[in-house]
Amino acid sequence: MHARNPQATQTLKMVVPPRQSGLPQPLLEVRNVSLDFGDATRSVRATHQVSFDVHRGDRFVLLGPSGCGKSSLLKAVAGFIAPSEGEILLGGAPVTQPGPDRVVVFQEFDQLPPWKTVRQNVMFPLVASGRLSRREAGERALHWLEKVGLARFADAYPHTLSGGMKQRVAIARALAMQPEVLLMDEPFAALDALTRRRMQEELQALWEELRFTLLFVTHSIEEALVVGNRILLLSPHPGRVRAEINSHQFDLRSAGSAEFQRSAQRIHHLLFESQPDETPRPEPALQRSAAS
């Protein structure tokens, strides 16, 4: 992985076009980000000069085929890996390391330490980050476990829970931190279809109530349309921006509608059938619709 180089990002700042006046500052700005893995002898480019903005309250989805760099982008936003070119800004400040303002929910069911109870799992980052005392963290953990319907299981150990329940705990743990951005990497991909749908519904209900900012990775077109209000389409390896789509009008109730099917087909075409030279650049005319 390339080492962080603050000077390199400073230089690149100059090639970024200035923001149009009158638009609110995005919460998260990803500017011309290329991500490379490897060493001096062999390097793999995961994404190439990807740019997008996420505004407060957005449910922003990164959508693209396997290997297009979705997880790598999420890890870069989380601060786990550094861009080899470009920069990532959160609230105007460069992201240089992981922080409690960005919490990730992964796909894997084993993201909960098995030796801690459900409640201890939710408490842990609150206490470890020094945000709350153990007593306060315990109370806050219970509050968030109630929100995801798992208060009864507060004293259970993760191995006694179903996959869906484990993901609910991971979501409760993440939301309890009250991050600036909740990062989710295919959090429902390993669940059966019915549970996946229920989890999408629950996430939607939580968002309706709390209006948190979400950056969500999936390779499912339907899931992107249901979960997101904005969708960034990425080309196959290395990931480049194909287009940005507004999808605030869809939810689980509209999933079977003709308009939904048309949008799904359009996305499929953009992802898999359009030629590379037809593509890049998000359309500047697209409106932000965080409150939709």
Ligand SMILES: Nc1ncnc2c1ncn2[C@@H]1O[C@H](COP(=O)(O)OP(=O)(O)OP(=O)(O)O)[C@@H](O)[C@H]1O
């Ligand atoms: N730690 C790593 N070391 C080397 N190469 C990596 C590493 N992580 C990712 N890559 C490469 O970067 C590219 C993008 O990987 P990434 O996991 O970000 O894709 P993805 O879009 O999340 O795919 P999927 O949908 O399968 O999860 C791939 O070619 C992958 O092999």
Ligand SMILES: [Mg+2]
């Ligand atoms: Mg991935």
